[in-house]
Every structure is written in structure tokens, then in C-alpha cells.
Amino acid sequence: AVKEKNKNGFEFYTPEINKSLHRKMTIEKQLRMALENNEFKLNFQPQLNLRSKEISGVEALIRWNNNELGNVTPGEFISLAEETNLILPIGKWILREACLQNKKWQEQGLPPLKIAVNISMKQFNEHNFIESVSQILNETKLDPKYLELEITEGIAIMDHTFTIEKLHELKNLGVKISIDDFGTGYSSFGYLQKYPINILKIDKSFITGISNNKENAAIVKCILSLAQHLFLDVVAEGVETKADLDFLLQTTCKYAQGYYIGHPMSADTFERKFLSMK
Numbered sequence: 326a327v328k329e330k331n332k333n334g335f336e337f338y339t340p341e342i343n344k345s346l347h348r349k350m351t352i353e354k355q356l357r358m359a360l361e362n363n364e365f366k367l368n369f370q371p372q373l374n375l376r377s378k379e380i381s382g383v384e385a386l387i388r389w390n391n392n393e394l395g396n397v398t399p400g401e402f403i404s405l406a407e408e409t410n411l412i413l414p415i416g417k418w419i420l421r422e423a424c425l426q427n428k429k430w431q432e433q434g435l436p437p438l439k440i441a442v443n444i445s446m447k448q449f450n451e452h453n454f455i456e457s458v459s460q461i462l463n464e465t466k467l468d469p470k471y472l473e474l475e476i477t478e479g480i481a482i483m484d485h486t487f488t489i490e491k492l493h494e495l496k497n498l499g500v501k502i503s504i505d506d507f508g509t510g511y512s513s514f515g516y517l518q519k520y521p522i523n524i525l526k527i528d529k530s531f532i533t534g535i536s537n538n539k540e541n542a543a544i545v546k547c548i549l550s551l552a553q554h555l556f557l558d559v560v561a562e563g564v565e566t567k568a569d570l571d572f573l574l575q576t577t578c579k580y581a582q583g584y585y586i587g588h589p590m591s592a593d594t595f596e597r598k599f600l601s602m603k
């Protein structure tokens with residue numbers, strides 16, 4: 326029972342609703358101070374190049390640990406950060422931190438990796454988004470070709486002319502653009518050929534368990550064929566088992582990401598696990 330009515334017809338909130346409302350309010354309150362209190366960090370999840378069999382990139386994923394709330398997942402706080410516009414300063418911090426870390430790895434002499442950063446719709450639509458990306462690249466001295474911005478189909482589909490313009494400006498900066506969670510959003514493929522996009526990230530719901538799921542296998546093969554004709558690279562998300570990986574190895578899919586390859590991990594753990602092997 327979510328919202329219930331008593332016999333007089335008045336609505337009242339059940340204890341569970343009260344609790345989740347309270348948590349939401351606490352999250353919002355704590356979120357306002359989290360950045361200045363240094364409560365965020367980035368984790369990095371490796372991406373495997375299925376042809377060279379090498380780790381060729383990472384996705385940066387935000388983590389939040391708060392004294393009062395403990396660990397709060399992005400699923401719990403990103404949408405709230407968007408509603409409150411706090412995603413703007415937080416998003417800038419994420420982008421800078423990701424570029425800094427990637428530059429640091431390169432300066433340590435490690436093989437260059439591409440770093441993928443999730444960009445929220447609010448952040449993308451901010452009037453000075455291009456300037457802040459450009460400024461962060463200058464500041465951190467990261468070569469733009471090692472930065473990939475993940476946007477969602479929701480952004481891509483907006484038929485504002487400024488969306489296309491913005492994507493072209495990003496392309497001119499030299500950064501890569503990927504469509505995250507591909508296949509879960511809109512069924513219009515028109516934007517794929519109109520927009521300067523480089524990569525499709527197939528949503529994990531199509532990939533996890535793919536070797537036992539004929540329908541998902543058909544969908545993924547279709548996406549791979551589409552991508553090939555449009556000269557787009559493909560990352561498969563949600564590779565959880567050897568069977569998932571083996572399936573993808575027999576296709577044209579170029580990159581894979583998922584728990585079987587590696588969980589999101591701290592920068593230190595990532596260095597130890599993946600980069601010391603080289």
C-alpha cells in the first residue's frame with residue numbers, strides 16, 4: 326500500500342511512505358553540502374577491446390558516502406541532483422576529476438585509456454556546457470581524444486537545432502560522443518545518421534544472459550548491423566558471465582563492459598589490477 330484513504334476519505338501516508346519521504350528529504354539536504362565536504366569520489370569500470378583483448382578505456386561512475394546516510398547510489402541521488410540543479414556543479418566536478426585522473430595515469434607512463442563520463446540532460450543543456458568542457462580540457466591538459474561523453478537517447482532525440490549544433494561543437498573539440506543505454510529509449514533511429522555520434526552503448530538488459538535469450542540475441546545482432554553501416558563503434562554493457570562474453574566474441578561488437586570483466590573500482594585498485602600487468 327502506498328497512499329491509503331481512511332473511511333472519511335482523507336489521504337494519509339503510511340509509515341513506509343513517511344520513511345522514504347524522509348530519506349528523500351535527508352538526501353536533498355545532505356546533497357547540498359556533499360561537494361564542499363568532499364563526499365564524492367569516482368570509481369572506474371574497465372572496458373575491454375574484444376579484438377586486441379586489452380583494456381582500452383574506463384567509465385567513470387560517481388560514488389557518494391555520507392556520514393548520516395552511508396552509501397547512496399547514483400540511482401537514488403542523480404535524479405534528485407537534476408531536479409535541484411545541483412547536478413550542474415556536481416557534473417562539472419565529475420568531468421574535471423575524470424580528466425585529471427586520466428591525465429595522471431598517462432603521466433605515470435601507463436598506456437593511454439579513453440575515459441567515458443556520463444552527462445545528464447540538464448548539464449548538456451546548460452548554456453555554457455561547451456565552454457566548461459573546453460576549459461576543463463585546457464586546465465587538465467588531457468588530449469580530447471581520450472574523453473568520451475555519454476549522453477542518453479533522451480538528449481539525442483530532442484529536436485532542438487541547438488542539440489545538433491552542440492554535438493558538432495563537441496566533435497570539433499575532439500571529444501567522442503556515445504549514446505548510453507541504447508535500445509531502452511526511443512525507437513526513432515533518424516537521429517543516428519543526423520548527429521555526429523561515435524559510439525552506441527547497448528543497454529545491459531539486452532546483454533546479460535544473451536546466450537540463452539533468442540529475442541535479445543536478435544535485437545543485439547540488429548543493433549550491431551545498424552552500427553556497422555553507420556560506422557559507429559559498439560560497447561556492450563552488462564557482461565556478467567563468460568557465456569555473455571563468448572557470445573559477443575563471435576559478433577562484430579568491439580568493446581565490452583560488465584562485472585565479468587571488472588566491477589567499478591577505485592583508481593588505486595584499477596591501477597593495481599589492470600595497469601601493473603603491462
Ligand code: C2E
Pocket residue numbers: 370385386387398399400403419443444445505506529533562563564565582583584585589
Ligand atoms: P550507466 O551510465 O548505464 O552505468 C552503468 C551502471 O551499470 C553502473 O551503475 C554500473 O555499476 C552498472 N554495471 C556495470 N556492469 C554491470 C553488470 O555487469 N551488471 C549489472 N547489473 N550492472 C552493471 P551505477 O554506478 O549504480 O550507476 C547507475 C546509473 O547512474 C548510471 O548508469 C548513470 O546513468 C548514473 N550515473 C552513475 N554515475 C554517474 C555520473 O558520474 N554522472 C551522471 N550524470 N550519472 C551517473
Ligand code: MG
Pocket residue numbers: 384443475505
Ligand atoms: Mg554510462
Ligand code: MG
Pocket residue numbers: 443475505506
Ligand atoms: Mg548513463
Ligand code: MG
Pocket residue numbers: 505506526528529562
Ligand atoms: Mg548504461
